[in-house]
Amino acid sequence: MTQYPMTARGAALLREELNELKSVQRPKIIAAIAEAREHGDLKENAEYHAAREQQSFCEGRIQDIEGKLSNAQIIDVTKMPNNGKVIFGVTVTIMNLETDKETTYRIVGDDEANIKENLISVNSPIARGLIGKELDDVVNIQTPAGTVEYEIVEVEYI
Template identity: 65%
Template structure:
């Protein structure tokens, strides 16, 4: 499997979630299963079945995170020399050429993407159009509603 890019903050968040799942959630679920077993007949014990279902979700998420961390390639934007070119981890301010609307995005890994906070996946159409371009360049993004032209106003390397 090839390496998956991720920012420093993204990797830190995954490690924190993994630690929480292993040190807090797993023991809590194990305790809930033990308590439910004490109530007798497991066939009709809703608490037991609910706890087992939670256990399945928890263990699945632990495996998923461990799998991601095994193939992640952490990219620290603060360590990349600034060139004015859009790269993974950069924060990019663009201006919609039709509406003059200014938008700012940070280009992150797929697991970190959250458009509401301005983080877009490196695999998104707008990020793919921006990568490799420089301040002042105009890019065309194929969107569901048609093509949108953006001018790259500013490229920043903001440390996390």
């Protein structure tokens, strides 16, 4: 069975979403289906079909989350000593050596990735290029615009 890396924060967010789906969304959908059934003929009942479609989506998402949580390998870097090495879950600040622009990323699982919040997937080109490197290392990352040279200026286990 394949284990998927996930931060403690990511696992908590998924559990929260699962709870919301099971305790709030699912009962709402069941009530909507019951109400739509009362309207009679189900063949031409758009409300009924919409509610059933919503139920299908909700149940699929519940199964998806439960599957991910059951196969999750939760990694909490706050409990590890900071040795300056870039690993899954760390917050890393890199500087583009050409432009001197600094960017901070947190390396997370695929489900948590959100570039707007500077959360990058462990499978992204930047993360793959940084994993295993250490503070003050210079790394070459292949980007769509070509190879970019970065220096690792800070590694935080937060």
